Amino acid sequence: MDVAPPKIPVIQFSGEDVENGLSPSSGQGRERWKVLCRQVREACESHGCFLLTYDKIPTSLREDMLVGIKALFDLPDETKSKYQHPKPYRSYQGKCPVVPLHESFGIDDATSFEAAQDFIHLMWPQGNSAFCEILNTMSSKMLELSFTILGMIFKSFGIEEKQYEALVRDISSILRVMKYRVPATEDQNLGLVAHTDKNALTVLCQNEVQGLEIVTKEGHWEEVVVPKDALVVIVGDALKAWSNGRLVAVKHRVVMKGDKERYSFGLFTLPKEGAMIEAARELVDGEHPLLYRPFKFADYFSYFVSNLSDDALDIYAGV
Numbered sequence: 001m002d003v004a005p006p007k008i009p010v011i012q013f014s015g016e017d018v019e020n021g022l023s024p025s026s027g028q029g030r031e032r033w034k035v036l037c038r039q040v041r042e043a044c045e046s047h048g049c050f051l052l053t054y055d056k057i058p059t060s061l062r063e064d065m066l067v068g069i070k071a072l073f074d075l076p077d078e079t080k081s082k083y084q085h086p087k088p089y090r091s092y093q094g095k096c097p098v099v100p101l102h103e104s105f106g107i108d109d110a111t112s113f114e115a116a117q118d119f120i121h122l123m124w125p126q127g128n129s130a131f132c133e134i135l136n137t138m139s140s141k142m143l144e145l146s147f148t149i150l151g152m153i154f155k156s157f158g159i160e161e162k163q164y165e166a167l168v169r170d171i172s173s174i175l176r177v178m179k180y181r182v183p184a185t186e187d188q189n190l191g192l193v194a195h196t197d198k199n200a201l202t203v204l205c206q207n208e209v210q211g212l213e214i215v216t217k218e219g220h221w222e223e224v225v226v227p228k229d230a231l232v233v234i235v236g237d238a239l240k241a242w243s244n245g246r247l248v249a250v251k252h253r254v255v256m257k258g259d260k261e262r263y264s265f266g267l268f269t270l271p272k273e274g275a276m277i278e279a280a281r282e283l284v285d286g287e288h289p290l291l292y293r294p295f296k297f298a299d300y301f302s303y304f305v306s307n308l309s310d311d312a313l314d315i316y317a318g319v
């Protein structure tokens with residue numbers, strides 16, 4: 001008898017759950033919050049990702065964002081190519097031979113109005129204040145959500161508040177927006193090559209076109225069927241190292257099927273330039289010996305960019 005593969009966990013919480021969980025006055029709310037924190041941690045331990053429905057990122061904002069992104073990719077190649085950045089994974093990337101279906105931009109700290117404005121101004125010199133506002137609001141909401149999720153993981157591991165505060169101080173973000181074209185032939189349907197995210201935590205949002213796949217613990221590719229209103233949360237290498245390998249940095253890719261273009265965007269939280277990643281003391285003991293030496297995230301990232309190895313974290317920081 002075939003055993004159905006374990007399903008990717010779906011977790012639901014609301015802005016009210018977050019408030020109740022953190023407010024000192026609500027006993028019941030705090031209990032529910034504890035359960036949610038455990039669900040989040042367990043999903044990150046068992047799958048390295050989960051699907052989330054969360055009402056503080058309204059559907060209308062998601063829709064406006066997707067409309068704006070489509071208009072962005074509809075700009076002439078010449079305009080899009082003006083976005084060049086010295087750091088990897090930011091500059092406009094289009095029709096690269098390895099992933100010809102994929103186009104993307106990466107905007108550092110789009111949560112700052114000035115950064116969002118600079119980007120918009122380069123793409124639309126005549127102005128596009130409506131999309132600037134949407135991009136900035138969406139990034140800020142996604143960053144706040146990322147901090148909430150990181151806080152939930154810390155709480156569930158029983159890690160002191162001070163360490164969480166230090167992590168938050170040391171985090172910045174990149175907003176990446178992506179388009180995947182419809183493949184001309186079925187054998188050329190790879191939208192994005194298999195990889196683990198190098199950053200701490202990724203929160204992804206997509207249009208109705210599915211395509212994301214993850215490698216299960218059993219080593220099989222499994223499609224992530226994302227419900228219409230859900231977000232996808234993915235653990236990256238930095239968080240895996242910080243958790244001393246307790247959380248899984250799940251390998252994933254995008255495979256295009258059907259005849260519709262896929263649009264997605266993700267908020268990637270990552271340690272700031274110069275920040276160190278060091279396994280939390282509470283997560284290292286006799287049963288869980290230290291797996292990764294302390295390292296500077298930026299150095300690890302440079303190492304990855306020049307080697308592009310699948311097991312970069314183990315090779316670079318494994319003890």
Ligand SMILES: O=C(O)CCC(=O)C(=O)O
Nearest residue numbers: 176178197204212254264
């Ligand atoms: O488009 C997607 O849903 C996935 C994107 C992704 O995995 C990435 O940019 O790292």
Ligand SMILES: [Fe+2]
Nearest residue numbers: 195196197252
């Ligand atoms: Fe990814």
